[in-house]
Every structure is written in structure tokens, then in C-alpha cells.
Amino acid sequence: MHLDHDEEDYNLSLSKFESMLKTNKVFFFDSEEFEEIILHYLDMGKASLAKKALKLGLEQHPKSTGLKLVQVEMLVYDDKLELAEKLLNELYAIEPTNEEIFIQKANIYSKRDNHEKAVELLQEALKYTEDFADVYNLIGMEYLFMDNLEKAKENFMKCLEEDIVDQSGLYNVVYCFEFLDQNAEAIEYLKKYIDKNPYSEIAWHQQGRLHYGLKEYENAVRAFEYATYIDDEFLGAFMENGKALERLKRYEEAIENYQRTIDLDDPTSYALLRIGKCHEKLGNKAEALKYFNKTVHEDPLLDKGWIAITDFYVRQKNFQKALYYVNKALAIDDQNRAYWKRYATINKAMNFYEEAELGYRKAVEFGDYQLDTWLFWVDILHFLGEYDNAVMTLLQASESFPEEYEIEYRLAGLYFMLNEEEKATFHLSNGLRLNFNNHTMLEELFPTIWSLKKVQTFIKKHKK
Template structure:
């Protein structure tokens, strides 16, 4: 039998759910008003049970076949369960019943957006803009579409329009920072957030994004001040503490950074990134036992933290435990085998163990992944030179210069190798190029080959450039 059971709009939501579940248990049929059905559907959505929510929608439509709201709910749930075509069909029915309902076009826009059909997404969002009473979220959705189209300038326009309507929209503040970052427009970002803070000085998100922009411009003191304001407004803002710690590291204030990193643990559970950051600070302070302890905590929490595995290796290398360090460098490289820094450390450890072939192989990797690393080129050529491979050392230096034509130290090193090879004319030519590039670094030549200080030709050439 069918029991008529109507709810007024003030009916308790939980009571609606209980009555519906009672109906299911009794295999009966009750009547619910539209508001009660919305309560019930939302209850199952909140419980992450889209199947039951869809069943309720079907029942709601059987009682209220002309209520577009249930067709919109149906489309949302169908989309959630990857039934895209059915979701479109539900929205078409909803549009026929209530073409002025903005939610229809918002949802359709979201579906097109998820399918990378950007023009159709924008068309639907624009329709929604013309119909909706509040549009800040729709403007933000349009900005997301432009971001996916890599049109960050347009995205910024719509994010700003959204924020003009709702200054409390934290998502908009963070998305705007992202767009400015992609466009490398930190100065514009700073200007915007400063103006925003003038209007809303208690926006922790604005202070935080201002700080991040300062940080990216290497204005670390200003960044720290801005992070402090964000923390003052929101004491439990763990990300602000973490980024403040990063800024302190850039100023070589490692002990302060450690204290700030540890403060994050008061507001969120410890994580591998923070443990690793603390480990790096202790490493910089040459407190290798403490550093290793935190690096180990990091990898225990996340075995894929390549930087932490590498850090353990660095602490062992510092203690001249080269053989042990190689084990941890390998662990790091298993996770990130194109990291030039990891390969550089590996090359150095093999060299110190007298494993020259392995060292040379590792240097090849360093320079494959970072041909702009001047120190790596110099060290690699030194290894070759010490093995009596003078020609290979000079050829390596020629390749280094090709990749780093403004690095004077490479030219000076080439001079040394060419003199060692007896190629005096070529050496003089490189010496003059080195002196033109940076005459103040001529001492590098004598550090590598002290005997050249007694070479009258060399001294005469140098004197032409440093007087």
C-alpha cells in the first residue's frame, strides 16, 4: 500500500533519512516532498554512496517527474560514476523543464571541461553567468578552463572578477598566485596581494601568497615578515611555518629554520618532507648525527624520499665513510636516476675510493643531465688529468666551454692542460680569452699549475690585462 507522508520544509533532515530507510526495510512506498528527497539524496552523497543516492533520485523522479532539481542531481551522480552520456541526457531533460536554472549549465560546463572540450565548457559557463544570482564560483570555473588552455592571462582576469565578488574565496587567492607564478610575474603578484591586504588586512591567505611571491624573488626577509603575519592571523597555519623555514634556510639561519620546521608538528602530523628539511639544516650545521637521524625518519615515513636517502649518503661521506655512502646514493638514484647532484656525489665517492672507472662513468651521467655544472666539468677533467689522460682532459674542457662559454675558470683550466700537452700557441690563445672574460680569476691557473708562475710569457700576457 502507499502511505502518504509529507514533510514541510522545516522537517529534520535526519528524520527524513530514517523514514526513507524504514520504507525500504518495510518494502513499502511513502510520499516525500521535494525538500525531504533532497535531504535524503545529500545524505547518501555525503556518505560516498552514489548507488543508493541514484536509487533515491529515481524514486524522487517517480513522485516529482517535473522537478528539474532531481535531474540535475541525477546528472551529478552519473558523472561521478563515469556515466557521462547519461549525465548529458539528464541535463537535457532538466533544461527542457527549467531552462533558466543556472546549475544545469554549470554542471554541463564542468563535464565539457573534464572532457577538454574547452569552447563548449566556456559557452555553458557564460550561460550560467547570465542566470545565476551569485557568480563568483562560476567565474572561478571559467578561470580553470583558461588555465587548462594555458591562457593564464585570461584566467587572471576571471579570478580577479571572482574575488571582487567574494574576497573570502581562498581558492581564488591561491589560483591567482599559481597563474602569476606560471607567467613569472611576481612583481604583479606582489602588487595585487598588497592591494588586497589593504582591503582585507586579516586575510591569512593573502599574506601567505604575498610571502611566497617575495620568496620567489629572493626577498627572503620580506617573505619571513609576511609569513609571520599569516601565522599571526592563523596560528595553526602549518604551510606558513614550513615555508618560513625554507626562507630562513636561504638566509643560512639553519638553527632558526629547525625550530620553525618543528613548530609545524604542533598543527599537523610530522611528514617526510619536513623531516628531510630538518635533516638538511643539521647537515648544513655539520651536525651529521642529528642530520642522519632526521633523514632516517623521513625515509621511514616515505621510502620514496630520494633527497632523504641522498642526505644519509652525504652525512656518511662527510665522515669519510665513502663505501657506505655509495649504498645510499644508489638508493636515491633508484628513485631519481636523472638527478645530476646525486650522480656528482656518486662520482666523488668512487673517486675517493680509488674506483676511477666507476667515477668516470658517474661523471658522464652528471654532465649528461646537467652540462651547465662548471664544477663537475672541472672535477671530471681533473680525474682524467690525474690518470695521465691529458688529451681527454683537454677535450673534456673544450666540451665544457662549448656548454658554458662565459665561465672563465674553464678557459684557465684549458690553458693548463694545453701547456701540459706542449701546445703553447693554443694555450696562449685560451689564456687571452680567459683574461678578457674575467681577468681577476687568473690565480686559478697558478693554483692548478704553480710552475707557470715562472713562465715569463704567461706573466707578460697577464700583466697586459690586470694593470
Template sequence: MEDEFLNNELIEQFEHMLDHKENIYFDTEQLQEIISFYLDVSDFEYAKKALDYAFSLHPDHHDLKVKKIEYHLSLTQLKKAAELITELKDILSDDLEYLLVVARFWAIKDLPKKAIQFYKKAALHEEDLDFIYNCIGNEYLNLDEVSSALEYFLKALEYSEDNDFSFYSIIQCYNELHAYQDCINFLKTYIDENPYSEIAWGQLGAQYEQVKQLEDALEAYDYVTVINPTSISGYTQKGNILTQLGRYEEAILTLEESLEYDDSPAITYLVIGECYEKLNLPLKALKSYHLSIKEDPQLDKVWARTSALYSKSENYQEALFYLNRAIDLDDRNVEYWKAHCYILIKLGKYEEAITSYRTIVDIEPFRLNNWIALIEANIVMEEYQTAIQEGQKALKHFNRAEIHYQLSSIFFQINDELQGKEHLEKALTLDASIKEEYFLKYPILHRFHTKSDE
């Protein structure tokens, strides 16, 4: 067993007995404690040894059989558990431990209504109510009855104010119900009774963010950092709110405070850099981005942000270097590929840009604008046959006027007037309202349209 458990004299005594092949007498309560210990730490091999030894001393003891049901449930041996449940049904029908294992049995069987029925019977004993009410809450969540789940999690918290499971479950329920103001009221009441709860203040800040009360959120996160001056999440959330409020200088100062306690500050440096960009201080932003990269070279976002900064200053070669690294780290990010196309076009690398456009279409084949951009890139490069092929592929997904206008212009360019007119007619039938836009873009369309009118 793990060293941390070796201070348990009863466990030490039992394991010493096994190691030395001795026989020591344990009463049923001691054996239940031993079995429970092994089940709690998921050591099922020793739990089985403890059960076997227990039945060798007390072969027909009912409480030990309940422990055996627990053992079977832990291993999802439902048939064996069911046999013992049936055997003990008339004998232990009102026993707390028996009711709890039967409730757990039905929960594992994914029959929450039956589980709730037995948990409610167990609650009549008025013992372990925080645990029982939490279990009932979980089963109501399985039934998607969030309001009922919330009711029982609140009851559980009444019996154990420091129960983190109940607390977080309550927050989860309020969020699922989109009852943010009710959650805020709950948290205020909770904080009145637990004014130094860092967790509660943090959750209060998050709820205020949901309802866009950013100043109140900022005040809540302030309390988090007052209660715990080393709270990285507190500083981070404060910085995030200050950024949303446009108070970038304060955001930077707040985030810099967290660096003293942050073992992995890459994201913090990234956000600081973004704040410097908002303040039009690109050199300071670039320094922060480089510090972020140094802290975590696997963070694709900072490579992309660095690329965007170089691109903004028209240093496209550097921008391409950093963006290539971002794409290496996340090659399914469409925004990276779109930026990649832009930079390649600026560098005059049109064929490579077309390859990037094709990648975008592969990742997002059901976005019309991706196809339009790919076809347009081929038109610009006068790769008309490829543009026609891409256009025909696009029509399989979208029978849209935009694509027909593009195809019409291409066919007119290659002197295939028949197909040019056919696609132009389809385009005008589908959407004549964008005619002028495309006639301006492709003057050849206007010329042939005027010619046909004559």
C-alpha cells in the same frame, strides 16, 4: 552507502525501498534531492537507480531530465547529454539548473567561451552567485585570461567570504600575474574583516617573502602561531625567515617549539641541524641530523647533509658511508655524485671516482664542465686512451676550446704530435683567451707551442 550519510532520512527511505523491493511515492523535488545526493558522492550506480525510478513515476518531468543530463556529464557521456540539452532547449532556455548543466557541458567539451556565455546567463538569476562566479573564473583560467579570472573570483568571494576555493584562486591569480603588492593589499583588506584567519596571515607572510620583506613576513607568521599555537607550518615558516635573516639561535628555538606538535619532524630536525652548522656547532648539528635520520630513514637530504658535515671534518670514510645512503635513495642527484667524486679522490679511490664522473655525465650530458671533469680525471690517472674516447664523445656535444686543449695535451703525452698540434690549433682558434690557463695546467702544451713558433 557510507555511514556518514545514513542520517539522511530521505536516502535511507529510498535505499530501504530498494532493498525490500517496495514501491514508495516520492515527489519530483524529493527525487531531485536523492539524485543530487548520489551524484555528489559519485555513486553512479545508485544515481542510475534513482533516475530510473524517478522516470517511472514522472516520465516527462523536465527538471528530472536536467538531472539526467548531470548524470551523463558525470560519466562523460556527452552525446547522450547533448541529445537531452537539445530536447530541452526551447522549454528551459531561461531555467537556472538547465543553464548550469549546459555551461558544464561546454566546459567538459573544452570550449570555455561557450561555457562562460551560459554561466553569465545563469548569473542573471542572482542565485548561487559564488558558485557561478567561481566557475566563470575557472573558464577564464582555461583561456589563460588571468585578469578576468581574478575579477570573477573576487566577485565570488564577495558573496561568500568563507569560500576557500575563491580565496585560494585569488592568491593563485595574483601570483600568476606576479602582482605581489596587489595581493598583499588584498590580504590586508581581507584580514581587516577576518582578523583571526590563520590562512590569510599565512598567505600574507608568503607574499611578503616574494617581495623580500622578511621582517613583515616574520610578523605575519607570528600571527599565525598566535592564532593557532599548534600550527606546524607557522613555526616552520617563522624558522625559515629567521634563518634567512641570519638569526639562527631564534630559528632553532622556534623550530624546537614545533616539535611538540609535529608527528613527522624529520625535516625540522634537518633544518635545526643546518642552523647549528651556521653557528659552527658541528656536534649539535650532527645530533640533529641523526635524530632526523631516526625519524625518516628515507630522507635522502639528511644523509647528504650528514655526509657533508663529516667531509668538512675530513672524516671521509664516514662521509662516504652516509653519501652512499643518500645516493641509494636518489641516484639521479648530480650534486650527490659530485660530492661522491670529491670524497673518493680524497680517499685515493681514483678508479671509483672516474666511474662517478661518468655517472654525472650520463645524468647531465649537456653540461660542459661535467665532461671536462671526466676527461681530467682520466688524465690524472694516466688513462689516456679512455680520456681520448671521452674527449671525442664530448666534442659531439660541444666543439669547445677547453676540450681541444685537453685532447692536445693527451696526444702530446702519448707522442702523437700530429693530432696534438691539430687539437692545439683548434683550441687556439676557438678561444685563445684561456691559453695561459691551460698552458699552466698542462705545461706540455706550452713546450710544443713554443717549439712550433721556432
């Protein structure tokens, strides 16, 4: 492999500089070489070496505007804004048409959250710059900081008009469209962009994502496939294509795409999980299980992996195995509400009601406030004869679901069980008002209460 001439010179400059640091000999570099060396160290996160190079550079080239502008950049990075501004004013007096001075001044105002002034300075920079794309991109970013997405989008578009292959500009335009909920308009924009730049894998990939968001899965697959034709190592496009193919129930093709991401890079738990799900849909139970196990091996903290294995065994009605895996999951994370809910459901299916009650209680404790979780928990408490606890739980649930007939009918039944007739009739009245058609729920849950003459009389009166 042959390096081009500029790259060879650049590598020689770096080697020469590092050799100078080791030997304490002083070599001469021109100012542009110093600029490249400093920016190289900044990109590498080696600030102390960048500062050494800047110091030596300014000693050899004390009047270099380029080096002083790099110095400004480093002062801004270190939040020494007053010093940076003072130096910029000195440079402006010497070179009032240097666009980089306006860009750095804008950067300082941006750091101070004065984004309107930053835009004003960047628009001045446009008068003197040759790199319009970069300045339009910076203006777009300032408008993003101001939450003016339309203006941001407009400037990112101008950036792409100047430099059609600017990938960050393309991502930024699409981001603005999506934030403004203009997905269809974004697709139209990308179609025109692709007409001008048909080999942009990024544009095809973004178009695929937008189609996917609009549930246009056939169009999404077509776009993702074009992205992978252009770049056959585009991991993200293969992953997204797998998701779209799954939506179309084309599971074998989805598996191929997920497998391609594993071939290109280390296997991700997400890809392994999706392959497992596809195999399950195809009826390949052994393969599904193999990939679910690989998922939790790859990432034991991924709850979706443990849930997939547990749910797999629940669907097979193999509750012993399901319980084994949900217990393993809880040993890793005992504050996961999804694990506790499954623990409860499995124990309930095995008629272990005390364990089921614990599971639902823990699920709610860790943030599962879904109505069915509350109701399953209450029904277990009712079955265990813990009527007072069941009532307290329902009253807590009613704070989140104040007009829910399923809560009201249960409260009515439980208060009748506790011989608190006034409260019972109040909640029965609420239940009948909210949903009369489902009043037979009382018969299913509280058959002895349902058969009471006073209850039947109350229901008949309400019906009239």
C-alpha cells in the same frame, strides 16, 4: 555535541535510505532529500549508490527538475554529453530562467573545449542566479582554460566581492597574480582584502608566500605569524614561517616552527631535514646528525636526506663515514646523479682515483652535465693516463660548452701529450682567444707541456 536540525534531518534521510536498500522496503522521500542523498554518494565516490538513489528518486518524482539536473550532472560525469544535452533542452523548454540549466550547458561546452561558448552561457546564468560568487568562479575557471589570466583574475575578484570568504576564489586570484608575475600587485590586493576580512588566515598565509617570493623575509614572517595566531593548527603557515626564519638566520625560532608541524601531524622528512640543517648552522653537530638520520629513516627515498648526512661528514673531513652513507644511498637508488657525484668527490679526497672516475662517469651518464663534473672527470682520466678517453670526454663536454676556455686549454694539453700538434695548437689558440689571463692553467695541469719552448713561443706570439 548537538547537531543542528538540518544536519539531523540529513543524517536521518541517509540512514533511512540505507535501511531501505537493506530491507527492500520502499520509503518515501521528498525530491530535495533525494538530491542530498545522491550528492552525498557522489562526493564519497560511490557512483553506483548515487545511481540507485537517482533511479528511485525519479520513480517517486518523475517531474522533479532538481533531480533531472542531478541526472544531467551524472551523465556529464560519465561523458554521455549528447544525452545530457538532450535532457537539458527538455528542461529549458519548461524552465527557461533556471540558472542551473545554463551552468550545466556551459559544463558540456567546457568538456568539448569550447570555452568561449561556456563563458557565454555562464554570463546568461548571471541574469537568473542568486549565487553570483559561484558563477563568477566558474567563468574565471573557463578563462583559465583559455589561458586568459587577466580575465580569469577579474572574474575571481568579482567572485570575492560577492562572497569575501570564498577560499577557492582567493587562491585563484593569487594564482593569477603569480602566473602574471604580479607579486607586488598581489600583495597590495591582499592588503585591501585583509582590511575587509582581517581574520582570514588564508589571506595572511598567501601574503606571506608572496613576500617570501620577493625575498622580503621580515614581512613574510609577520604575515605567517598572523596566520598562525588566527589558526594555531595551520601546518602550512608554520612550515613556511620556518623557511622564512631560516633565511633571516633566526635558526632557534625556525626549529620551533618546524617542530610545531611535527606536533600537529606525523613528522615529515622535510621538517626533520630542515631542523637538522638549523642545528648544523647553530653548531649543534650531534643534534644535526640525529635529525638527518631521522630524515632518512622517515623517507629513505628522499635524496636530500642522504645528501645532508654525506655532506655533513664531508665537512668534518670524515670521508670514511661519508663514503659509508653515500654507498647506502646508492644501494637504494643507483641512478641518482647527485649521489654519484658525491661518491666521486669523496673517493677523490681519499685518493681512490679509479672509484672517483667511475663516480663522475656515472654522474654524467645519469644527467649531471655541469661543467665542473665534466672537468673533474677529465682531470681524473688525465691523472690515470687515459688521455684518449679524456679527449673524447672533453669533446663531448664541448657540445654543451662550445666556448669554454677551461675545455680548450685541457684539449690543448692532452693533444700535446698525444703528439697531435696541429690539434693541440688549434685548441691552445682557442683557449688564448677566449681567456688569455688564465693561460697559466696549462702550467698547473700540464707542467711538462708548459715548459716546451714551442708552447712558450706560441703563447708569446698570441700575446703580441
